[in-house]
Amino acid sequence: MKGFVLKEFLHIFRDRRTMLILFGMPIVQVLLFGFAITNEINNAQIAILDESKDEMTLAITDKILSSGYFHLASVLTDRNQIEPAFREGVIKEVVIFEPNFSQRFGKENQAHMQIITDASDPNTANLLYNYTNAIIRDYTSKSTQLATPPIQIGIETTMQYNPELKGVFMFVPGTITILLMLISAMMTSISIAREKELGTLEVLLVSPLKPWQIIIGKVIPYILLSFINAVIILVLAYSVFAMPVRGSLVLLLLESILFIVMALSLGIFISTVSKTQQQAMMLSMFVLMLPTILLSGFIFPIENMPLPLQIISNINPSRWFIIIIKNIMLKGLGFGYFWKETLILVAMALFFVAMSVKKFNIRLSK
Amino acid sequence: MQTPDLIKQNEPNHVIEVNNMVKKFGDFVANDKLSFFVRQGEIFGFLGANGAGKTTAMKILCGLSAPTSGEINVAGFDVYRQTDLIKKNIGYMSQKFSLYEDLTIRENFRFYGGIYGLKNAEIKERIAYLLNRLGLMHAADKVLKEIPLGWKQKLAFSVAIMHRPKIVFLDEPTGGVDPVTRRQFWELIYEAANDGLTVFVTTHYMDEAEYCERVSIMVDGRIEALDTPARLREKYQAASMNEVFLKLARIKKSES
Amino acid sequence: MNQVAVDMREIRKSYNGTRALNDISVHIHQGELFGFIGPDGAGKSTLFHILTTLLLPDAGTALVGGFDTVREYGKIRRIVGYMPGRFSLYQDLTVEENLKFFAGIFKTTIAENYHLIKDIYGQIEPFKNRRAGQLSGGMKQKLALSCALVHKPEILFLDEPTTGVDAVSRKEFWEMLQRLKAQGITIIVSTPYMDEAALCDRVALMQKGDFMAINTPEVIVANFGYRLFAVKSALMYPLPAALEAMPDTKAVYRFGDAVHYLNTHEDKSAEDIIRHLQVHGHNEVTVNQVNPTIEDCFMLLMKKEETADANT
Known part of the structure; x- marks a missing residue:
């Protein structure tokens, strides 16, 4: 067993390409995704806190809601409700009107409202703010055409959770997810497929080694390397982009290990159904990488997807893992907020472990 | 040690002429001053142990790799400057036949005919001629993976000579097939040579060396022997080419 | 043991x-x-x-x-x-x-x-x-x-x-x-x-x-069951075809530097083969009875299996 793990490490360290993927990838990915990705929004869930409730605020609210971009999720009555509303994760923006909005408008030609957005997804937050702002400006310009002194509505924005609107924060969770998936699943599946191609797997099977020993021997080096990688990305994010981890670091690492185990068993499962390295690579690409990038909420918000894709995204483990690490890293939330997602990942891990042990034959699969 | 017959160069009927061919990889000399020729219509056996430098030499002759030095002419063309013309005038078949498993026999022929720029009518005519000769016309539309290994081998040969090359290079063409099929394959080679095609062949089956008109044996990058099988047997006082081969390779071994 | x-x-x-x-x-x-x-x-x-x-x-x-x-x-x-x-x-x-x-x-x-x-x-x-x-x-x-x-x-x-x-x-x-x-x-x-x-x-x-x-x-x-002749002539290429034409030929195939020949008749001798080939214009004909190798046996057995397959 020790010999097996050692051999696996030798394979990894002697292959320049593998090393490049392992340790060049985090840097490239963090930088790449940190700067180059944009997305769209649609039908964002917002909440309104109207402390004035006069004709003017109602008219503005109406205009916002009829714009097609926003959907009213809840009506708040107290400022204390704002924080919990965001924590639930559904609401992306809260629009607040100050008391006596219309009166002040009439007297001082100036009234104040506030827009608070959930900036843990900074691109979305930015877009939402811009849309809202445009609607309000449109309203003011139309309703004040006749008035001589231009009246103003002061808008104060707050970017909740990510006050400086650092886009890169958003991409760190996604990058960690992609890299863990890539290293864990793709690398193990390729390395097992390579033994099949070489014919060495036949010899291993005809030895007294048990299948689970072969699997564990294959997997240990990759668990270690994936873990080291996750740490590298965090350190990189912290040092280059000054990104904090607001929640528990221990919890973050534990959840990462859970995800790694899940991805590894997925990788072994892939290797059992592919005969060559190339096949394993292609399968990993299509089954793992593309969904991880496209269907996880990493680049395209899931709520903007067509319904069928939203449903499919449910079986994508990355989707759940991204929610978990976003919650820990950016929102600083505790386990109570994502135990459901964790449970889903545990179930998926168990499923794939069972499947791969079952499929990883004691004989040749012919 | 060479008979006068072997050093005559620049004869009009020589389709391959090699003079002092050297190929080095760094310090390693893969081909050490090879000199030989091959006549038109000859079946020339190119033997040697694994790693003796056969594959390297063959690659140079096919225009796939440039020699370090030496004068080499293949099908009347220079290997340094006219590799494209060489490629047009030779055929090549390797151990792993380069036929497409998921295409039919006819589609494979068409594809290779197209590569060599044959016209449609000509392709049709060649397919009919070659398949008839193999007695496989009835199977023309079968997908390749459905047909036996022995057939594939003969087809691979036919594909290699489809564009009427002057020389065909066969790299261990008969690996793994049964003795009957192996002989059928050699009948095909004989027939083609009888029609004027030059056949340059490597093999690990020493009995096949006996089928060649002349045989060269490479040891450690050099041609140690080159002659007809009969004369080689006589010279090395051996009952078979296998013994000749073993003697030559063994002597070398005890020297080193 | x-x-x-x-x-x-x-x-x-x-x-x-x-x-x-x-x-x-x-x-x-x-x-x-x-x-x-x-x-x-x-x-x-x-x-x-x-x-x-x-x-x-x-x-x-x-x-x-x-x-x-x-x-x-x-x-x-x-x-x-x-x-x-x-x-x-x-x-x-x-x-x-x-x-x-x-x-x-x-x-x-x-x-x-x-x-x-x-x-x-x-x-x-x-x-x-x-x-x-x-x-x-x-x-x-x-x-x-x-x-x-x-x-x-x-x-x-x-x-x-x-x-x-x-x-x-x-x-x-x-x-x-x-x-x-x-x-x-x-x-x-x-x-x-x-x-x-x-x-x-x-x-x-x-x-x-x-x-x-x-x-x-x-x-x-030892179970080969036929007399095996190794035949050579000055013209090796057309030799198999010439031998094939002999009556009651069992098998003809190239083998090393010779052509191997089997006849279904026990009493066919080397002289018979030489005579046949000379009639067909072959010179320098030599015919030797040789011991079969495993390869000869393999080919003969293949032939038997084929005929058995064809009969069923």
């Missing part, structure tokens, strides 16, 4: 409806050097996969070292060594690392069984820090054999160990096998090279999933 190393009965295996093995049976004795001789597609690898517990047969039973290949595969895996046909070791590991690894998975060390592999490993030990990928074909083969031997197996399965290997390395390899056999290891080997049959104690001639004969090479040759 004469205990059974392999007892295989009525083994059948099909892939997608094509029969790879056709209800075949064989006994291999302990300490024997046994060869499965046949071309690609004869079913040799499938047979090896079944005996090494890598494949389940569709029907029939096989005991290896007294253990059932289906139920007691764990026990078999402890006592056999296996070198698959396309086995190419870990190219990125050194010679020594490869050997250490394979010793390790059998819970043994190189030192423990060094005496067993000394003869073979000794030859490549000077290169033990070289990566396996940089070894020559012959050396790779020696390393692969060392790896299959390092745990001191009782039965050694070698699937086409000499395919694609030159005649010198092949000869050396067989000499190594003879020395291993002397140490009491049962060696089961497959090969497409007919001439290697003579180096085995007993052989099974395989074709299309069937055994055409199982016996010692000597007995197989």
